Amino acid sequence: MNVVTTIGQVREQVKAWRQAGYSIGLVPTMGYLHEGHQSLMAAAKKDNQKVIVTIFVNPIQFGPSEDLASYPRDLERDKIACEKMGVDLIFCPTASEMYDANFNSYVDVNGLTDALCGKRRPGHFKGVCTVVTKLFNITQPDRAYFGQKDAQQLAVIKRMVSDLNFDIEIIGCPIVREADGLAKSSRNSYLSECERSAAVCLYQAIECANAMIKQGEKSVTVITKAMHNLIVNQPLAKIDYIEFVDLASLTSVDRLEQDSLCALAVYIGKTRLIDNFIYQHH
Amino acid sequence: MNVVTTIGQVREQVKAWRQAGYSIGLVPTMGYLHEGHQSLMAAAKKDNQKVIVTIFVNPIQFGPSEDLASYPRDLERDKIACEKMGVDLIFCPTASEMYDANFNSYVDVNGLTDALCGKRRPGHFKGVCTVVTKLFNITQPDRAYFGQKDAQQLAVIKRMVSDLNFDIEIIGCPIVREADGLAKSSRNSYLSECERSAAVCLYQAIECANAMIKQGEKSVTVITKAMHNLIVNQPLAKIDYIEFVDLASLTSVDRLEQDSLCALAVYIGKTRLIDNFIYQHH
Numbered sequence: 365m366n367v368v369t370t371i372g373q374v375r376e377q378v379k380a381w382r383q384a385g386y387s388i389g390l391v392p393t394m395g396y397l398h399e400g401h402q403s404l405m406a407a408a409k410k411d412n413q414k415v416i417v418t419i420f421v422n423p424i425q426f427g428p429s430e431d432l433a434s435y436p437r438d439l440e441r442d443k444i445a446c447e448k449m450g451v452d453l454i455f456c457p458t459a460s461e462m463y464d465a466n467f468n469s470y471v472d473v474n475g476l477t478d479a480l481c482g483k484r485r486p487g488h489f490k491g492v493c494t495v496v497t498k499l500f501n502i503t504q505p506d507r508a509y510f511g512q513k514d515a516q517q518l519a520v521i522k523r524m525v526s527d528l529n530f531d532i533e534i535i536g537c538p539i540v541r542e543a544d545g546l547a548k549s550s551r552n553s554y555l556s557e558c559e560r561s562a563a564v565c566l567y568q569a570i571e572c573a574n575a576m577i578k579q580g581e582k583s584v585t586v587i588t589k590a591m592h593n594l595i596v597n598q599p600l601a602k603i604d605y606i607e608f609v610d611l612a613s614l615t616s617v618d619r620l621e622q623d624s625l626c627a628l629a630v631y632i633g634k635t636r637l638i639d640n641f642i643y644q645h646h
Numbered sequence: 647m648n649v650v651t652t653i654g655q656v657r658e659q660v661k662a663w664r665q666a667g668y669s670i671g672l673v674p675t676m677g678y679l680h681e682g683h684q685s686l687m688a689a690a691k692k693d694n695q696k697v698i699v700t701i702f703v704n705p706i707q708f709g710p711s712e713d714l715a716s717y718p719r720d721l722e723r724d725k726i727a728c729e730k731m732g733v734d735l736i737f738c739p740t741a742s743e744m745y746d747a748n749f750n751s752y753v754d755v756n757g758l759t760d761a762l763c764g765k766r767r768p769g770h771f772k773g774v775c776t777v778v779t780k781l782f783n784i785t786q787p788d789r790a791y792f793g794q795k796d797a798q799q800l801a802v803i804k805r806m807v808s809d810l811n812f813d814i815e816i817i818g819c820p821i822v823r824e825a826d827g828l829a830k831s832s833r834n835s836y837l838s839e840c841e842r843s844a845a846v847c848l849y850q851a852i853e854c855a856n857a858m859i860k861q862g863e864k865s866v867t868v869i870t871k872a873m874h875n876l877i878v879n880q881p882l883a884k885i886d887y888i889e890f891v892d893l894a895s896l897t898s899v900d901r902l903e904q905d906s907l908c909a910l911a912v913y914i915g916k917t918r919l920i921d922n923f924i925y926q927h928h
Binding site: 371468469470472473474475493501524528530 | 806810812
């Protein structure tokens, strides 16, 4: 496994792989890798002859009051995880390698970023789209892998790739969960023992919604209210949002009569966690 | 020479060329080709084994009151011009091939687009950067050729390519002029005979500025005033702007003490023409 920090080093390796006719899979991450990332690496490994993992805590996707400085980092542990998964190349640049002093170009997707996290984190998806565009252009992969846990991000990236004609297949991979249902996330490391117990309320709300849907409930108001009540019972939890949106357009839905995404964001203490599930209409 | 209208057809051809190891040069145009475009094609032909010309009047770079509907088009004549220059592939898509109904992704460069034409044509460079990103991703060239006549566009594209890590060399080609000095432009076709005579005032203003600079004049105010006086003497002309800016940042300069761009935009009747020259500081 090769670990490089400069764009030039990646280009050199990719060029050699391209000339040898190898297919390339990209797993873009912010590091502090967990089983969710590992499932992306495994999918990339299965589909491609070479796998690149990028590890970069992208400053421009964090708001001024967000957790850029405290975001967890452990490159040595990440290297071991990548090595175990058979990754071929890690690209872990510095911020100045990615953004020079005169940097001033941005990629943005309108519409899809108006709801959910986009509404609460202005500029977040612009930062994501910009860094993903850069990583696509640097690594020139055949396929790129993103977690369904970040459902809005996945939808936005797919739209961007289609709109801007990137010749890259975007593959979404299922949410990986802890034994009690908590979605794997690097930010789970922020949680105290008490908060960790409380954090299961996101998954419980999802389970509750799924049970109601199975029983035939179609009203988003009724389902959301039940999810809301379940979470507010947990004193350490504070709801940021619980929303049902159309799976394609991410615009609000009132009744479950089309393929929909139910997404929620909840603060557990100071830690903002997200989770979601997809409702498939039959 | 192959003439295609769909993205899929371009990808197929580019893939075959890539597999054969050919280098590819791209000349993006809005058609109605003139000697300026031909000089770009000649440069592309010299540097690359295959040359793609795109012909697309990009709707999203026109403002609501601009000349999208009347922009001159003559695909049959353009094909002959490309054939003569040894072009290998023309890509001339429809607007709906380039922008589907849900299209919502944009690329923008801040800062460089605040001055000159960017200031007068809000959204113009966002439209340019977006379509150029799409054309880059569709044609995947080694090199792309742009005219120095659109000096701000060239600076913006270079910045975008550097910021977003496109693996493409951007080559600017000198302004091609008519015998009397008027810069070649598809929009010159709008000019009546009377207006065509008047249009030489842009070049006369540039010649006047260059003569003053040769005589040692450093004051932008003094030079701009002389250019202004020369153009206002022409009754068919109405100045949009005459500006001197730093060649790299495109921010205003007061004195010629650094590499600078002098750019001007002048209405001749209803037709907006642009021209420019570069001052190299020694």
